Amino acid sequence: MSEDDGSDRRSSNRRRFLAAAGAAGMASVAGCSALLDAVNGDGGDSDGDEGPGLIGSGREGRDAPGGTPMSEMPDLSGTLTLYSGRGEPLVGELVSHIEDLYDDFTIEPRYNSSTDLVNQITEEGDTSPADVFFSVNAGSLGVLADEGLAATLPDDVATMVDGAYRDDENQWVGTSGRARTVPYNTNQFSEDDVPSDISAFPDADQFQDVMGWAPSYGSFQAFVTAMRILNGDEETKAWLEGMIDQGVEAYSDEFTVARRIADGELGAGFTNHYYIQRVVDNRDDPPIATAFTEGDAGAIFNVAGAAVVSSTDQSELAANFVRHLLSAEAQEYFATTTFEYPLIPEVEPVGELPTVDELNPPDLDLTQLSDLGPTLELMRDAGLDV
Amino acid sequence: MAAEPGTTATGESTDAGDEPRSYPVGLTFLSGAVAAGSVLPLFWLIETAFRTGVAEPVSLLFDPLTLQVLVNSVVLVTSVTVASVLISVPLAYLTVRTDLPFRRFWTVAVMLPLVIPSYIGAFAFVSVFSPNGEVQSLLAPLGVEELPGIYGLEGTVLVLTLYTYPYVYITSRASLKTLDTSLVDAARTLKHTRWEAFKRVVVPQIRPAVAAGALLTALYTLSDFGTPQIMRYSVFTRIIYTRWATSPEFAAVLSIQLLAVTVLILAVESQIRGDDTLHGSGGSAHSSGRMRLGRWKWPALAFPALVVGLALAVPIGTLLLWLVRGGATGSGVPFELEYVANSVDVSLAAALVATLAGLPVAYLSARHSTRLGDLFERITYVGYAVPGVVMGLALVFVGINVAPSLYLTLPLLIFAYVVRFLPQSVGSTRASFLQVNPALPEAARTLGRSSIGAFRAVTLPLAAPGLLGGAALVFLTTMKELPATLMLSPSGYKTLVTYIWQMQEDGYYGDAAVPALVLVAISALSIFVIISQEGYDVK
Numbered sequence: 010m011s012e013d014d015g016s017d018r019r020s021s022n023r024r025r026f027l028a029a030a031g032a033a034g035m036a037s038v039a040g041c042s043a044l045l046d047a048v049n050g051d052g053g054d055s056d057g058d059e060g061p062g063l064i065g066s067g068r069e070g071r072d073a074p075g076g077t078p079m080s081e082m083p084d085l086s087g088t089l090t091l092y093s094g095r096g097e098p099l100v101g102e103l104v105s106h107i108e109d110l111y112d113d114f115t116i117e118p119r120y121n122s123s124t125d126l127v128n129q130i131t132e133e134g135d136t137s138p139a140d141v142f143f144s145v146n147a148g149s150l151g152v153l154a155d156e157g158l159a160a161t162l163p164d165d166v167a168t169m170v171d172g173a174y175r176d177d178e179n180q181w182v183g184t185s186g187r188a189r190t191v192p193y194n195t196n197q198f199s200e201d202d203v204p205s206d207i208s209a210f211p212d213a214d215q216f217q218d219v220m221g222w223a224p225s226y227g228s229f230q231a232f233v234t235a236m237r238i239l240n241g242d243e244e245t246k247a248w249l250e251g252m253i254d255q256g257v258e259a260y261s262d263e264f265t266v267a268r269r270i271a272d273g274e275l276g277a278g279f280t281n282h283y284y285i286q287r288v289v290d291n292r293d294d295p296p297i298a299t300a301f302t303e304g305d306a307g308a309i310f311n312v313a314g315a316a317v318v319s320s321t322d323q324s325e326l327a328a329n330f331v332r333h334l335l336s337a338e339a340q341e342y343f344a345t346t347t348f349e350y351p352l353i354p355e356v357e358p359v360g361e362l363p364t365v366d367e368l369n370p371p372d373l374d375l376t377q378l379s380d381l382g383p384t385l386e387l388m389r390d391a392g393l394d395v
Numbered sequence: 396m397a398a399e400p401g402t403t404a405t406g407e408s409t410d411a412g413d414e415p416r417s418y419p420v421g422l423t424f425l426s427g428a429v430a431a432g433s434v435l436p437l438f439w440l441i442e443t444a445f446r447t448g449v450a451e452p453v454s455l456l457f458d459p460l461t462l463q464v465l466v467n468s469v470v471l472v473t474s475v476t477v478a479s480v481l482i483s484v485p486l487a488y489l490t491v492r493t494d495l496p497f498r499r500f501w502t503v504a505v506m507l508p509l510v511i512p513s514y515i516g517a518f519a520f521v522s523v524f525s526p527n528g529e530v531q532s533l534l535a536p537l538g539v540e541e542l543p544g545i546y547g548l549e550g551t552v553l554v555l556t557l558y559t560y561p562y563v564y565i566t567s568r569a570s571l572k573t574l575d576t577s578l579v580d581a582a583r584t585l586k587h588t589r590w591e592a593f594k595r596v597v598v599p600q601i602r603p604a605v606a607a608g609a610l611l612t613a614l615y616t617l618s619d620f621g622t623p624q625i626m627r628y629s630v631f632t633r634i635i636y637t638r639w640a641t642s643p644e645f646a647a648v649l650s651i652q653l654l655a656v657t658v659l660i661l662a663v664e665s666q667i668r669g670d671d672t673l674h675g676s677g678g679s680a681h682s683s684g685r686m687r688l689g690r691w692k693w694p695a696l697a698f699p700a701l702v703v704g705l706a707l708a709v710p711i712g713t714l715l716l717w718l719v720r721g722g723a724t725g726s727g728v729p730f731e732l733e734y735v736a737n738s739v740d741v742s743l744a745a746a747l748v749a750t751l752a753g754l755p756v757a758y759l760s761a762r763h764s765t766r767l768g769d770l771f772e773r774i775t776y777v778g779y780a781v782p783g784v785v786m787g788l789a790l791v792f793v794g795i796n797v798a799p800s801l802y803l804t805l806p807l808l809i810f811a812y813v814v815r816f817l818p819q820s821v822g823s824t825r826a827s828f829l830q831v832n833p834a835l836p837e838a839a840r841t842l843g844r845s846s847i848g849a850f851r852a853v854t855l856p857l858a859a860p861g862l863l864g865g866a867a868l869v870f871l872t873t874m875k876e877l878p879a880t881l882m883l884s885p886s887g888y889k890t891l892v893t894y895i896w897q898m899q900e901d902g903y904y905g906d907a908a909v910p911a912l913v914l915v916a917i918s919a920l921s922i923f924v925i926i927s928q929e930g931y932d933v934k
């Protein structure tokens with residue numbers, strides 16, 4: 010870690026962030042069970058109507074979230090096909106909560122990687138059964154919009170979030186934010202061992218044969234796209250090849266990478282920030298910690314988001330489902346259960362999460378991350394099966 | 396596969412009550428429709444591959460990645476097949492031709508790995524032998540910090556060999572049992588050593604059977620998707636599955652290439668097997684010819700024990716361990732009985748449809764032996780040789796381009812199963828029709844029944860056990876089918892297999908324990924159905 014002026018502040022931020030996230034982990038266990046209770050109608054004294062209230066309240070150290078509660082949103086009815094690039098273990102609880110709120114509303118979710126799903130919709134074209142596409146990153150949403158397969162969202166849905174986190178023409182809207190990080194195993198490395206410059210990793214001898222990544226994972230591809238835009242194709246390809254020469258091991262998703270780091274199978278890796286927190290949340294003091302790079306592709310702040318698929322014949326239902334993802338309860342869920350950044354201003358991030366500015370993300374327009382084609386080509390040229 | 400001439404002649408005269416030698420037009424039409432339905436989806440594979448012209452798919456064939464995938468697949472199939480033969484032939488010899496202790500037990504035990512779907516074996520092996528898996532944590536007190544990885548070619552070969560060698564074992568065993576030992580004795584009297592006698596007399600006699608088993612192993616290995624995916628070894632099926640959404644044309648080209656390799660394997664096998672089906676002198680096998688192992692008895696015992704231990708104890712032990720530890724590993728996606736019900740529903744539907752669709756094909760081929768009837772029967776076998784991932788992809792394209800209202804619906808999924816597993820139903824049904832004496836329906840005709848009436852009242856009830864056996868096979872293989880299920884299941888529709896796969900993919904192995912054990916139990920049932928159906932004696 011470089012010893013410049015900023016580093017003290019950053020590492021103290023980092024410590025605060027991790028401490029807070031740890032505390033939030035505890036809170037979220039309570040929160041989860043409250044949500045489950047609400048969903049299942051456990052304990053005869055709660056009926057279904059209390060569900061929404063329970064999601065937002067009853068959490069240690071957190072007030073009821075601001076924003077619009079689901080109860081003030083239009084009712085949902087009918088059957089909605091949701092192509093979710095976000096995994097069921099992560100968002101399944103929220104999805105079934107929304108489904109269970111309404112008697113005659115059914116969600117048929119199809120879980121797969123965002124990249125696969127957006128390409129599936131592209132291949133399906135006008136016949137796509139998807140009504141809503143829920144993506145882990147802005148890139149896949151941008152692809153959908155570029156292909157002309159995203160419907161325009163109603164203004165009052167899109168403007169619920171800041172302009173930086175949605176498409177200029179309201180073709181998609183961010184639902185939660187995530188930062189790129191470098192998780193590492195604390196038994197093997199200290200924070201000082203982790204470079205603050207993403208370009209230093211291929212030459213970092215300490216990481217020979219101990220790193221993991223998930224090249225087929227949407228968020229990783231967004232990261233490579235960012236590197237391509239910031240540093241050019243040649244440098245990015247050289248970086249990828251350098252990492253392959255380092256013996257980096259490929260996994261199918263970043264949560265696995267984080268878990269393998271906590272297991273000790275890996276020493277470090279590249280994942281989004283919240284996977285580390287999920288591992289911390291699931292285990293008793295695992296040896297994993299978070300490091301950040303500065304102002305480069307390794308530190309991009311991306312958003313997960315949703316779009317209405319243009320082939321839908323129920324665009325109103327689809328838009329109202331997206332609206333529910335921006336409700337007070339859903340945003341609170343993202344903050345406390347998936348450890349992401351809420352995107353409506355009324356909901357605070359968990360504990361003392363550093364602000365986006367403090368994370369030192371590079372200067373980059375998220376919609377540029379939709380340019381996945383050349384990224385995949387580059388990754389394949391570098392020798393990756395993606 | 397031509398029926399005995401006698402049967403055929405009688406069969407035709409049976410049907411020709413009013414009009415001698417009338418051609419079974421309706422039946423041929425039905426049978427042809429089923430055959431066409433089973434190969435038609437492949438057309439859209441070709442259509443997709445060439446939709447941007449010919450230049451691109453041809454250049455894709457020579458793409459370094461394509462060549463790498465081809466080489467990887469060939470290396471994998473060759474390694475698994477050779478390893479399976481090397482394991483199976485000695486095992487068969489030990490259990491048939493020697494005085495191995497507990498021979499009956501080992502005979503059954505070494506067949507049982509067929510019960511474990513290979514992808515369940517694969518993820519059990521990964522969790523046990525991965526660099527920081529169960530074995531490493533056992534060895535950790537001894538200072539073992541990391542094991543060499545199991546991922547890649549070695550792991551894929553190990554797992555696939557362990558779960559496919561029984562195909563070779565079963566066929567080798569059958570042929571060793573009927574081996575004419577008098578020839579061996581003759582060779583021995585001609586002062587050949589034991590090894591020379593084996594090489595010159597036994598090998599030629601069992602070669603067709605070994606080749607037949609090796610064919611099954613090779614085809615299974617080539618079409619398996621789950622194991623290479625889990626072991627992260629890039630073969631055709633894996634790349635087709637992971638790339639179809641990103642680049643459908645490429646996936647289609649690879650699929651066609653995979654089909655070509657399948658056809659090549661079939662051709663090679665028919666060369667090895669040759670035209671002459673060597674039969675022993677049937678039943679004359681001398682049990683007195685059994686070799687005495689003597690002091691090699693105990694070392695010889697270690698061999699089947701090792702194979703069975705690896706193939707059975709590792710996965711079942713792992714699943715039970717997870718279960719004892721409390722199962723769930725926190726995926727937050729609870730396993731529900733509904734997933735079992737869904738599996739059973741689609742499998743029952745597939746079994747029913749396959750039986751009905753197989754009826755005209757089997758009947759026409761068994762009873763009329765027309766050239767078209769035989770052709771249609773052969774065509775229905777194409778679906779069986781088409782790997783699940785290829786059939787899945789073809790039907791994705793059909794769904795998107797031809798029948799969007801069927802895309803990602805149960806009917807199309809069930810159609811995929813039927814096309815894949817129809818031969819199991821046709822084969823079993825056809826065999827049972829052949830066993831019905833044609834004189835019986837003929838008698839019913841003379842008593843005034845119509846030909847359909849005679850079929851319903853006499854032939855069908857007599858053939859019913861065969862139909863049922865075929866349906867059971869379709870049911871049980873459908874329960875286990877992986878890639879087509881993943882590609883074609885309706886959104887939100889979960890089965891045992893899709894749930895296990897999702898948990899495996901997300902790394903929540905513990906959550907997969909219960910459904911995996913259920914699936915293994917169901918698969919075990921399938922083996923006993925196969926064994927009992929073939930009247931397999933375990934002596």
